[in-house]
Amino acid sequence: MAPLRTFSPLVLASFAAARQCSQFQVPVDISSRQGKFSEIPIETNLDVGAFATRFSEFQGNYSDALFTDFQTLKGSYEISAQYCRPDSGSSGTIQVLTHGIGFDKTYWDLSYQNYNYSYVNTALAAGYSTLAIDRFGIGNSTHGDPINEIQAQAEVEALNAVTTKLRNGGIPQVGTAYDTVIHVGHSFGSVQSSWLSALYPNNTDGIVLTGYSGAGQFLPYIIAGWNLHSARLNQPLRFGNASNAGLLKLAKQYGMNIDLVSGLQKVLGAAGVDLTTQEIGDIVSSTEILDLITGYNETVFQYNYPSGYLASSDLTALQYAFLYPDNYDLALAIMGEQTKQPVTVGEILTIGNAPMMSTFTGPVFVITGEHDIPFCGGNCYGQVPNSTAANIPAGVEMAFPSASTFDAYIQPGTGHGLNFQYNATAGYQVIQDWLASNGLGA
Incomplete structure (x- = not known):
């Protein structure tokens, strides 16, 4: 077993140069209307376990129990990003990649086995540019108070601010404005991409939601299964x-x-x-x-x-x-x-606050692993009560009544972290093919 990050910086730099990649910080100003929650003991692992127990209680609502008022978070922050474009140059179409819980922006560009699992490489080969971000509060982006600052709404506002800068050419390291912006998310990143389309439907041209469904009843499975620690x-x-x-x-x-x-x-x-x-x-x-x-x-x-x-x-x-x-x-x-x-505690308390409906009028694609636990309870071919959809991911269509096109695809033999499974690149190609067939080709 090799120790973590034994490869040399020179090797990494030469590989990035071949793909025209760079990493930098994007300054953003955000204003977010969000919850104010009571402080709770969260120092020790037993404190964390107690939080998970209360949050996962059947028919309970720990978020509501801790909620005290609304607040407006305003500030200037930095979002860490990796920008890549094909050797041939920008096509004017870019995919903004937002990771889920447990990962950072490297989820989209895994270095393992000479980047054989890289989603970025597949997108670049199809002619797209990519911008993968560390979500606000995570990784090399600005950190903050984990209860009353780093919440889902604030992260959506940060994602929207980065998107606006991409459109108007406001990121010097990118050096160009992008007319077509596709938002690709994974898990919590999909929640935020969908959320953005509801609040700012004119600031995205296409939505790809990986590791996602509209079924929220499986969240306690994950909170318990994570066995959370500080x-x-x-x-x-x-x-x-x-x-x-x-x-x-x-x-x-x-x-x-x-x-x-x-x-x-x-x-x-x-x-x-x-x-x-x-x-x-x-x-x-x-x-x-x-x-x-x-x-x-x-x-x-x-x-x-x-x-x-x-x-x-x-x-x-x-x-x-x-x-x-x-x-x-x-x-x-x-x-x-x-x-x-x-x-963060704040993310867990607010992940369920996403709008139920989006007025977005562009194409929407959902791709979720057959055995996804967080969004399908391990069986995406199942059906949730009171739904007439053919399967759980297909039920997302109800949240996008104005979408020009909606499709849902179940990736076979795959869990929630699609990019880590043996058949990851097959799923990547499904996404690029779907984009090209729905007017969002590079």
């Missing part, structure tokens, strides 16, 4: 502000900065614990040990998230929420666990 306690050397100097010294002493498994085997051997390489690998990959030691590598950025930023517990929770068993590469899943991102 992010800064789950990955203290990456998410928190704990010093990694001592661990880094130990890692170098035993060679863990080169080979994590054999290095850990030496450490345990010195303590009289004799385990095989396979046993060590199983312990590291499938328990919280992986998260506790993630961050020893001196090149890893330290996020220093405050309490109230939450993270799923370990790789087993990642599999439950995002990956269909036997249809993913374990090494890629381990990388996903090492590079995961948190969710």
Whole structure:
């Protein structure tokens, strides 16, 4: 098992140059009308567990119980972005890519196996430019108060502000204005893309919602299945502000900065614990040990998230929420666990506030994995009560009564995290083909 981010910056730079990619911060001013919630204990993992228990209570409404008033959040923030265009130049059409919970903008451009799982590469090959963002509050974008600042509505306003700048040529690093903007989301990013189309229907030309449906009753499945921890306690050397100097010294002493498994085997051997390489690998990959030691590598950025930023517990929770068993590469899943991102309390409390209907008049496409847990309860071919739709993703059509075209597609043998499954690129091509056939070709 290779340690996180062992590739050289030079290699990354040359690959990005071949695709005409760059990363930068986009300054945005936002004004968001959103909720004001009571402060709750959220420091320890037991505090987080108590929050999850109360939020997931059957027929309960913890968001309403904590709500005290409305507030208007105003401020200037920065959104981290990666912009890519084909070698041939811009076609005037761009896909804005918004990630879901547990990931950042790299979800769309996974470096694993020389970018074989990259959605960005497929879009570029089809002639599109792409702009992938870290959602407001997450990754390298501006962080904030995890209860009363980083909420769903504020993130939608940030997404809209970035979109407006793309249209009017207001991002210097992009260097051009885009006439056609397609919003592609995953999971919570799909919620926000749909939300944007409801509030600002003239600021998008097409909507692609991956890992999504209109069924909200499965959210408690995920809140429970994540076994949520405080992010800064789950990955203290990456998410928190704990010093990694001592661990880094130990890692170098035993060679863990080169080979994590054999290095850990030496450490345990010195303590009289004799385990095989396979046993060590199983312990590291499938328990919280992986998260506790993630961050020893001196090149890893330290996020220093405050309490109230939450993270799923370990790789087993990642599999439950995002990956269909036997249809993913374990090494890629381990990388996903090492590079995961948190969710805020405020996001969980407000994710259900999205408008029920959108007046958007352009094309809408939903593509969701057959075994998606968060939006289908593990069976997207099922039907929810009081729905006449053929399947759960098809029910989204009711939220877009004015759409010029609506289609729903179920990706076979796939879980929620479509981009991490073996058949990811097949799904990517379905999206590009659908766009081209509905007047949104590059």
